[in-house]
Amino acid sequence: MSLIHDADAVFDPNADRLREECGVFGIFGHEDAAALTALGLHALQHRGQEATGIVSFDGKRFHTERQLGLVGDAFSDASVIEKLKGKQAIGHVRYSTTGETILRNVQPLFSELHGGGFAVAHNGNLTNGLTLRRNLVRDGAIYQSTSDTEVLLHLVARSRKPKFIERFIDALRQIEGAYAFVGITNKKLVGARDPLGIRPLVLGDLNGCPILTSETCALDIIGAKFVREIENGEVIVISEQGIESHKPFPPVPERPCIFEYIYFARPDSIVKGRSIYERRKAMGAQLAAEAPADADVIVPVPDSGVPAALGYAQASGIPFELGIIRNHYVGRTFIEPTQKVRELGVRLKHSANRSVVEGKRIVLVDDSIVRGTTSLKIVKMMREAGAREVHFRISSPPITHPDYYGIDTPDQQKLLAATHTLEEMRQFVGADSLAFISVDGLYKAMGHEQRDPTRPQFTDHCFTGDYPTSLTDVVGESAKQQMSLLAAG
Numbered sequence: 309m310s311l312i313h314d315a316d317a318v319f320d321p322n323a324d325r326l327r328e329e330c331g332v333f334g335i336f337g338h339e340d341a342a343a344l345t346a347l348g349l350h351a352l353q354h355r356g357q358e359a360t361g362i363v364s365f366d367g368k369r370f371h372t373e374r375q376l377g378l379v380g381d382a383f384s385d386a387s388v389i390e391k392l393k394g395k396q397a398i399g400h401v402r403y404s405t406t407g408e409t410i411l412r413n414v415q416p417l418f419s420e421l422h423g424g425g426f427a428v429a430h431n432g433n434l435t436n437g438l439t440l441r442r443n444l445v446r447d448g449a450i451y452q453s454t455s456d457t458e459v460l461l462h463l464v465a466r467s468r469k470p471k472f473i474e475r476f477i478d479a480l481r482q483i484e485g486a487y488a489f490v491g492i493t494n495k496k497l498v499g500a501r502d503p504l505g506i507r508p509l510v511l512g513d514l515n516g517c518p519i520l521t522s523e524t525c526a527l528d529i530i531g532a533k534f535v536r537e538i539e540n541g542e543v544i545v546i547s548e549q550g551i552e553s554h555k556p557f558p559p560v561p562e563r564p565c566i567f568e569y570i571y572f573a574r575p576d577s578i579v580k581g582r583s584i585y586e587r588r589k590a591m592g593a594q595l596a597a598e599a600p601a602d603a604d605v606i607v608p609v610p611d612s613g614v615p616a617a618l619g620y621a622q623a624s625g626i627p628f629e630l631g632i633i634r635n636h637y638v639g640r641t642f643i644e645p646t647q648k649v650r651e652l653g654v655r656l657k658h659s660a661n662r663s664v665v666e667g668k669r670i671v672l673v674d675d676s677i678v679r680g681t682t683s684l685k686i687v688k689m690m691r692e693a694g695a696r697e698v699h700f701r702i703s704s705p706p707i708t709h710p711d712y713y714g715i716d717t718p719d720q721q722k723l724l725a726a727t728h729t730l731e732e733m734r735q736f737v738g739a740d741s742l743a744f745i746s747v748d749g750l751y752k753a754m755g756h757e758q759r760d761p762t763r764p765q766f767t768d769h770c771f772t773g774d775y776p777t778s779l780t781d782v783v784g785e786s787a788k789q790q791m792s793l794l795a796a797g
Contacts (some may be wrong), residue, residue, distance in 0.1 A: 505540025592619025599743030666694030
């Protein structure tokens, strides 16, 4: 459901946030592979709450369990885990960026191929997935889902290379975009990271059993140790013979997604040797230096704004207080028939702590503004709670371009920063002042002096429009629309 820029619009408490991507987990050689995978998925729940699944292999057959909903709901029953037999397993938590939220799209996806079964889970988005799909269907392929991940299964199946890993690499060479894949065959656990390293993937170890997963927090929950990050463009193969690394792509500088640091990764995760929590605090401190405010209290928009607000408070010397209390038990959507009740919708997720904000000049700190509808309602809530002034500070630069790599962003015309000046945005959300961290300031918080436009260190296209890969499907759709208009004219 999309929301218009209207204070009277139906309120969906999740529609005005950047949606998490997906999370993947795989383990090889452990007696409790499925149970450990479920625990790992629990730690990755923040990356996707719409669906989850696990595929295991017991030496003879594959076992699959896929459900809509949360990990705890799907795998809390011991009898479900007991059915997922075997010493190797992969799992997935999903937020859909391509394909509907229906059971046939829930990952891992599984197919019987020449030489045996293959199950795969994917974090990211293929920017030529639709184009490949059309070509494959035209040539006779039969799809079981609407997920772009299924493209990989078809490409592996059609490859004429003699060995599985060669067919897997042959498929990877045909796809574009962002991906971290984990998969299992009857003999191997495999992983792959896109050539630019946009999506994350790490290698861990639990008592000699290798693990592949999206974030280090999934290792921590099961007591596994972090070994290293899978390099950009690397394909890793884990079997009884050990761990093999393949580098099938020409080497290029990596460009991990900057939003992993701003928003997606869990605060206790480590990405590229950097503490996510410390980086977010550094963003807040840099924001305080760039956009100070004469105020009495710093208030985070929970939960994602908390570390940046702490950094802002420490750098500015203004006290940090929890002026907004978050309800963690809100469902995915909230729609009521009357306008009066709809206007209360924001209070399902956030409530004002009146004792903190009443009579105060407050600085609200959040990680991003997407459409702006939630920001508008939070500012209004602060004023109703008695705030004397409300200054809004955002620890990411303005989001002016949509994402095509696994983040669910609205079309460009629905992004507030793409259609409004800074002053117009301030007026829209109703704040006394509004400021964002600069792109160079964001890079500085990440440990770089500034952004090098000739060689950016991160994938930051949402702020800069600098897309690091081909956007075949986007260009193709645009061309189709233009041809349709010409034909109509």
